[in-house]
Amino acid sequence: MNDQLEKKSKPRRKNEEAILSAAAAVFAELGFAGATTNLIAQRAGIPKANLHYYFPTKEALYRTVTNQIFSVWLEAAETFDDCDDPTDALSRYIRAKMMISRKYPLGSKVWAQEIMHGAPQIQDFLDHTVKNWTASRIKIIERWIAQKKINPIDPTYLLYMIWATTQHYADFAHQINTMNDGHNLSDQQFEDAINTVIDIILHGIGLGESGEA
Amino acid sequence: MNDQLEKKSKPRRKNEEAILSAAAAVFAELGFAGATTNLIAQRAGIPKANLHYYFPTKEALYRTVTNQIFSVWLEAAETFDDCDDPTDALSRYIRAKMMISRKYPLGSKVWAQEIMHGAPQIQDFLDHTVKNWTASRIKIIERWIAQKKINPIDPTYLLYMIWATTQHYADFAHQINTMNDGHNLSDQQFEDAINTVIDIILHGIGLGESGEA
DNA sequence: GTCTATAGAATGATAGAC
DNA sequence: GTCTATCATTCTATAGAC
Numbered sequence: 507m508n509d510q511l512e513k514k515s516k517p518r519r520k521n522e523e524a525i526l527s528a529a530a531a532v533f534a535e536l537g538f539a540g541a542t543t544n545l546i547a548q549r550a551g552i553p554k555a556n557l558h559y560y561f562p563t564k565e566a567l568y569r570t571v572t573n574q575i576f577s578v579w580l581e582a583a584e585t586f587d588d589c590d591d592p593t594d595a596l597s598r599y600i601r602a603k604m605m606i607s608r609k610y611p612l613g614s615k616v617w618a619q620e621i622m623h624g625a626p627q628i629q630d631f632l633d634h635t636v637k638n639w640t641a642s643r644i645k646i647i648e649r650w651i652a653q654k655k656i657n658p659i660d661p662t663y664l665l666y667m668i669w670a671t672t673q674h675y676a677d678f679a680h681q682i683n684t685m686n687d688g689h690n691l692s693d694q695q696f697e698d699a700i701n702t703v704i705d706i707i708l709h710g711i712g713l714g715e716s717g718e719a
Numbered sequence: 720m721n722d723q724l725e726k727k728s729k730p731r732r733k734n735e736e737a738i739l740s741a742a743a744a745v746f747a748e749l750g751f752a753g754a755t756t757n758l759i760a761q762r763a764g765i766p767k768a769n770l771h772y773y774f775p776t777k778e779a780l781y782r783t784v785t786n787q788i789f790s791v792w793l794e795a796a797e798t799f800d801d802c803d804d805p806t807d808a809l810s811r812y813i814r815a816k817m818m819i820s821r822k823y824p825l826g827s828k829v830w831a832q833e834i835m836h837g838a839p840q841i842q843d844f845l846d847h848t849v850k851n852w853t854a855s856r857i858k859i860i861e862r863w864i865a866q867k868k869i870n871p872i873d874p875t876y877l878l879y880m881i882w883a884t885t886q887h888y889a890d891f892a893h894q895i896n897t898m899n900d901g902h903n904l905s906d907q908q909f910e911d912a913i914n915t916v917i918d919i920i921l922h923g924i925g926l927g928e929s930g931e932a
Numbered sequence: 933g934t935c936t937a938t939a940g941a942a943t944g945a946t947a948g949a950c
Numbered sequence: 951g952t953c954t955a956t957c958a959t960t961c962t963a964t965a966g967a968c
Contacts, residue, residue: 755960755961755962756961756962756963757960757961757962767962767963768963768964771962771963771964775963776962776963777961777962777963
């Protein structure tokens with residue numbers, strides 16, 4: 507029993523990982539309702555009944571996927587330091603969010619669809635963790651404004667702008683690829699995108715240097 | 720026959736409108752797969768079989784909804800004039816996109832989900848209309864850069880930033896409301912958001928005046 | 933044009949042999 | 951732990967009475 511709780515058996519660990527990986531992809535592509543346990547099991551390379559052995563319901567599986575998304579969100583949140591230099595804090599945060607869009611686009615898509623569906627599963631996380639974090643960062647930005655370090659813009663809409671722009675590279679990757687002649691952005695193109703976003707936002711709030719370039 | 724083609728009967732027109740309105744809402748909330756013809760019919764106030772009389776398949780209904788979205792997209796696209804003043808052209812376009820997010824949030828959500836699902840229905844529109852429009856606007860922005868009217872940023876990523884930021888107010892309205900203590904943004908708040916977005920982007924590319932304020 | 937009833941297919945989930 | 955077989959439900963779509 508101790509054994510099963512602390513270090514799961516090898517096949518269990520392997521199967522759970524395969525299922526979660528397949529589930530993230532299918533939920534991102536088709537949404538919760540569109541995803542079928544049959545398809546997830548196929549992509550994970552196991553029979554459907556086996557999936558239900560590890561995750562009793564589709565909803566339980568979906569919950570596990572959204573929980574993984576929280577940890578990624580928190581990872582990015584921590585890069586927005588409470589430091590006195592807005593150029594540093596913002597360019598680090600924007601870069602971190604952009605890299606997450608590139609590395610974990612599935613999580614971003616699941617998040618986006620969850621919000622569009624009214625956040626049936628993650629409302630609690632929005633109400634507490636996200637809201638508190640946002641309030642604390644708004645205070646930091648307001649302090650920068652009071653210290654005349656940046657222009658007097660509304661911090662809330664600045665944050666929304668950063669979220670929207672960075673997550674766009676995950677959620678709308680298909681559209682971006684279409685505009686790019688059907689190819690994924692190369693590493694160089696993605697680096698250009700990061701620097702353009704940092705440049706426009708920093709200049710946009712009155713910070714002359716982008717920290718890059 | 721001429722009658723039926725040119726001026727549809729009154730109940731037909733009324734029912735089709737009710738169905739399309741309900742369908743846009745349900746597709747936006749639940750995605751194509753999650754939407755059921757039963758639910759759409761209920762919201763339209765008619766029996767399910769009647770819905771299938773007007774729209775033979777769920778996909779035909781969905782296609783009609785996405786076609787309506789195209790006309791809204793084109794409406795906004797036209798506000799981005801080929802004029803010599805970047806401040807005018809961009810602030811008009813951003814404001815138009817923001818107003819569309821407020822007025823037609825359902826269309827924006829359907830579009831977003833369609834992209835996340837790989838654009839099974841609108842790929843053709845992306846490949847031609849959207850791509851050509853984007854290419855022509857990139858040329859205009861490049862001309863502004865050559866004329867030293869704006870900073871030398873990459874036009875593509877500027878456009879993505881505008882799309883992402885403005886559509887965020889439709890697609891992520893639920894998250895924005897949660898941050899706003901569960902209330903929709905008031906007209907005044909939304910006006911502040913528009914002006915903040917215009918202000919940051921215009922300053923971000925080296926235009927001192929926002930055309931507002 | 934409208935609606936009841938239902939066919940036919942797909943899905944989430946489980947029982948029970950191995 | 952794994953997998954075959956299957957149940958119960960739900961969904962799209964249609965037939966046919968009115």
